[in-house]
Amino acid sequence: MRPRDRLRIAMQKSGRLTEPAQDLLTRCGFTFRQSRDKLFCFGEGEPVDLLLVRDDDIPGLIAQGVCDLGIVGRNVLNEYELTTGRDDAVALAEWRGLGFGRCRLSLAVPQELDYAGVADLAGKRIATSYPGLLGRWLRERGIDAGVVTLAGSVEIAPRLGTADAICDLVQSGGTLLANQLREADVVLESEALLVGPRTLPADERGDLVELLLKRIDGVIQVRESRLLLLQTSRGALEAVTRLLPGGPQPTLLPLAGQPDQVMLQALCAGEVSWRQLEEIKKAGAREMFVLPVERMLA
Ligand code: ATP
Ligand code: MG
DSSP: OOOOSSEEEEEESSSTTHHHHHHHHHHTTOOEEEOTTSSEEEESSSSEEEEEEOGGGHHHHHHTTSOSEEEEEHHHHHHHHHHSOOSSSOOEEEEEEOSOSOEEEEEEEETTSOOOSGGGGTTOEEEESOHHHHHHHHHHTTOOOEEEEOSSOGGGHHHHTSOSEEEEEESSSHHHHHTTEEEEEEEEEEOEEEEEESSOOSSHHHHHHHHHHHHHHHHHHHHTEEEEEEEEEGGGHHHHHHTSOSSSOOEEEEOTTOTTEEEEEEEEESOOOHHHHHHHHHTTEEEEEEEEOOOOOO
16 A cells, blocks of 8 residues: 555545535535545645545445545444454544434334344344344344345335345334334444544554544534523522533633622533523523534634
8 A cells, every 4th residue: 555645534425424424524624625536525725635435335445544534334334344354454443423324223023023022033034234233133142033135125125025024224214114114123323433443544644633533522512512601690609500501610700890790601511491591590690692612622
């Protein structure tokens, strides 16, 4: 492999992860220009490029050193690890959970089939695109069932008579319902991950990964944070503070000409609801503002 001085991140070319992954990198301050063949996006500021591929290829591209990082679902990463001989490949790590692309790899059975527990799967045929994950799950539970590997349209296998149950990705459950199936057990909880080799490259790319990780942490924290501003009297301060949603210690600022009054500034992890605001107000707060946070660098 030729040495590279630019960081290369593998991303899904077109699919559910494409837009949120691109949005994440934009929020991290990276801008890109797409190549004519639409295979690459070249970084315009930082030396960070994107390689646009099918999501299934992402773990392999990182393991082979073609890319330094990738954005891919845990389902794809774990299936790769379970089904690929990794003699010459680099061990991969989940660097960050990114909070989008959430879904479950679930077992589903025809609605009319009785399912009291995993033992009911013994001797059954289960269709899936995830033979590695399903096989491990069945083995761990000591269940001997047939695994029918299909590349796609897994949900129609029971109707076609090629399987008794399926193991597939579920988000809302709408597809299962449309195919007269019901979710019976969860095999894996998944979300999009930032994946990379367990050890960072020892050159400038390692520094770029660290920069990216810090910015991603900031973006994730910001996505979930609100800044709460309010005024209160020093007397009510303790009661008000007790009601504040979780977050770091609030900051107190004096109010000019009003020695017994303070302004309080608190960073809250997550939404602040009307009900919470009303409770805090009852405890003695006024002039309350809840503001979204634009950027954060700890
Ligand atoms: P590609 O052409 O890149 O192989 P794909 O058809 O395998 O695309 P998508 O359907 O775009 O992939 O899904 C990409 C990822 O999105 C999945 O691997 C999974 O991690 C996540 N995902 C979230 N919800 C769902 C869902 N309801 N069905 C399938 N995948 C989902
Ligand atoms: Mg795929």
